[in-house]
Amino acid sequence: xxxxxxxxxxxxxxxxxxxxxxxxxxxxxxxxxxxxxxxxxxxxxxxxxxxxxxxxxxxxxxxxxxxxxxxxxxxxxxxxxxxxxxxxxxxxxxxxxxxxxxxxxxxxxxxxxxxxxxxxxxxxxxxxxxxxxxxxxxxxxxxxxxxxxxxxxxxxxxxxxxxxxxxxxxxxxxxxxxxxxxxxxxxxxxxxxxxxxxxxxxxxxxxxxxxxxxxxxxxxxxxxxxxxxxxxxxxxxxxxxxxxxxxxxxxxxxxxxxxxxxxxxxxxxxxxxxxxxxx
Numbered sequence: 001x002x003x004x005x006x007x008x009x010x011x012x013x014x015x016x017x018x019x020x021x022x023x024x025x026x027x028x029x030x031x032x033x034x035x036x037x038x039x040x041x042x043x044x045x046x047x048x049x050x051x052x053x054x055x056x057x058x059x060x061x062x063x064x065x066x067x068x069x070x071x072x073x074x075x076x077x078x079x080x081x082x083x084x085x086x087x088x089x090x091x092x093x094x095x096x097x098x099x100x101x102x103x104x105x106x107x108x109x110x111x112x113x114x115x116x117x118x119x120x121x122x123x124x125x126x127x128x129x130x131x132x133x134x135x136x137x138x139x140x141x142x143x144x145x146x147x148x149x150x151x152x153x154x155x156x157x158x159x160x161x162x163x164x165x166x167x168x169x170x171x172x173x174x175x176x177x178x179x180x181x182x183x184x185x186x187x188x189x190x191x192x193x194x195x196x197x198x199x200x201x202x203x204x205x206x207x208x209x210x211x212x213x214x215x216x217x218x219x220x221x222x223x224x225x226x227x228x229x230x231x232x233x234x235x236x237x238x239x240x241x242x243x244x245x246x247x248x249x250x251x252x253x254x255x256x257x258x259x260x261x262x263x264x265x266x267x268x269x270x271x272x273x274x275x276x277x278x279x
Contacts, residue, residue: 003261005033005118007246008226010066010275011042011085013051015256018269023258027058033109033261035226035246036064036120036181038102039086041275042251045070046088049098060109064120064227065181067102068155071143074099076152083275103143107136107180114222114261121227122183122210124163124190128217135176142173162191184228186210199230211241229254251275 004023009016025032038052038061039045052059070086072078074095080086089095109118110133117123123132142151154170155177167175178194185207186192192210196203200212209231210216211223222242229249231238238245248268250256252275255268 001029003031003033004258004267005035005224005244005246005261006258007035007248007256008037008064008229008250009034009039009042009048009256010037010251011039011045011048012250012256012271012273013042013044013047015250015269015271015273016048016051019256019258019267022269023260023267027055030058032059033118033224034059034061035118035224036062037066037226037247038064039070039089040066040084042085042273045086046092049089049102050094053098053101060118061105062109062118062120063102063105063107063181067105068152068177068181071099071103071148072152072155075149076155077149078152078156085275103148107139107177108133110221115220116222116224116261117218118224120181120225122179122225123216123218123223124179124183124186124192125188125210125213125216125218126163126190129221132180132218136180139173139176139180158194161193162189181227183210186213188213197230199232211238211243216241224259 038048052061073080074090117129151173155174157174160171160175182194183192185196185203187206193207200209219242224244224246226247228245229247229252231245232248244259246257248255248257250271251273253271255270257266257268259266
């Protein structure tokens with residue numbers, strides 16, 4: 001009986017199956033945690049979505065920005081981008097049960113026994129784990145309820161770029177969503193910059209990786225995250241900050257990686273995929 005946390009799959013179904021074979025995954029007793037972005041840019045988003053959905057209670061997956069983008073294209077009036085590979089999902093006969101399942105996934109998963117948090121991108125430095133769970137619940141409520149379409153229509157944009165308890169409405173939900181599903185860098189005071197996508201050391205001097213901000217309120221809890229495919233190329237050792245980056249760029253020709261939570265061991269398989277462009 002083991003629990004494996006897996007980085008961004010992004011439609012790389014063949015690599016996912018090889019990775020599960022490499023760890024000798026047993027669906028009867030093992031549990032999988034996915035760090036978000038199950039879909040998009042890779043060749044088999046529908047197969048990945050169907051497979052993860054089929055695992056029932058033995059899987060945990062948090063929402064990533066590409067998962068939310070799929071929902072926005074389905075229900076929020078958003079048009080797919082040129083490099084998107086989600087048409088097969090949108091046209092599938094079982095589209096509705098899959099998308100209904102996806103929109104009910106959390107943005108954060110917290111395992112109190114392990115004091116470990118799973119998120120797609122990161123947490124702003126002002127939030128401790130309990131703050132983050134409360135803020136994530138606001139977005140989850142909008143997604144799961146009658147405000148779903150309104151939220152998806154207004155989700156896109158880079159403002160506001162700093163947390164305030166006075167934020168309200170769509171602006172508040174957008175900031176929360178951007179932090180949990182898109183953030184890489186911010187300033188020491190928590191102003192988020194969503195533009196730079198390279199590894200640490202390539203950003204402006206005023207910016208730091210979100211996890212490296214001095215005094216980060218969530219520092220005491222181990223955080224597992226994806227989203228940052230270039231992170232492994234940079235000089236930072238994320239383990240030094242009590243975080244583990246799981247995205248090793250499978251969809252960009254890198255690897256698909258899992259970490260066994262029980263002993264911290266990492267497993268990776270090489271990618272057979274090379275997507276075109278994007279985040």
